[in-house]
Amino acid sequence: DQQVKQNSPSLSVQEGRISILNCDYTNSMFDYFLWYKKYPAEGPTFLISISSIKDKNEDGRFTVFLNKSAKHLSLHIVPSQPGDSAVYFCAASDTDKLIFGTGTRLQVFP
Amino acid sequence: NAGVTQTPKFRVLKTGQSMTLLCAQDMNHEYMYWYRQDPGMGLRLIHYSVGEGTTAKGEVPDGYNVSRLKKQNFLLGLESAAPSQTSVYFCASSYPRLASDEQFFGPGTRLTVL
Secondary structure, three states: OOOEEOOOOEEEEEOOOOEEEEEEEOOOOOOEEEEEEEOOOOOOEEEEEEEOOOOEEEEOOEEEEEEOOOOEEEEEEOOOOHHHOEEEEEEEEEOOEEEEOOOEEEEEEO | OOOEEEEOOEEEEOOOOOEEEEEEEOOOOOEEEEEEEEOOOEEEEEEEEOOOOOOEEOOOOOOOEEEOOOOOEEEEEEOOOOHHHOEEEEEEEEOOOOOOOOOEEOOOEEEEEO
């Protein structure tokens, strides 16, 4: 039973446009949510996070929105750049560990 | 600081062989983790440790053992490798309750079991 779900395996966006990556979760007790970015042949790197007591966190071109009633979070990238092409994982903090979604591959084309 | 390092980067094993993957971190983190990444499956937690001398099972622990004899090292062992263990293995570390529970990942080990 997946507690963290990313239902879109891939997303293709034109450079300069907005990229929206979605994530759903089932456990209302998660206290932090994180987004990681992963390039091929590299380890995941932390991108941005949000506490469960907030509904928005912004860092430059990246904004994460949290809708607790819907158990849904999204990552917005504006404007999208070719260097943003990667796999994005959302994760939820569960006591001493993170539970990851299956990832969404973002491709940003010129 | 090197961050999180993993040894080796690549390995090919035959079914039934054993091996140990080494993870080292120089950030004085208390917590360390081993994940495997398979296509369409995301990152799945194998085992983790919340401090020197402690280990705990994650989501997919069968067929693996771990040890945390030193705070900076976390070893993942395969006693009798199987083709189903072909995967990319990532180690991560974190400092508990620091900000958002961010974990720092190593570059990965690509393991193929024939």
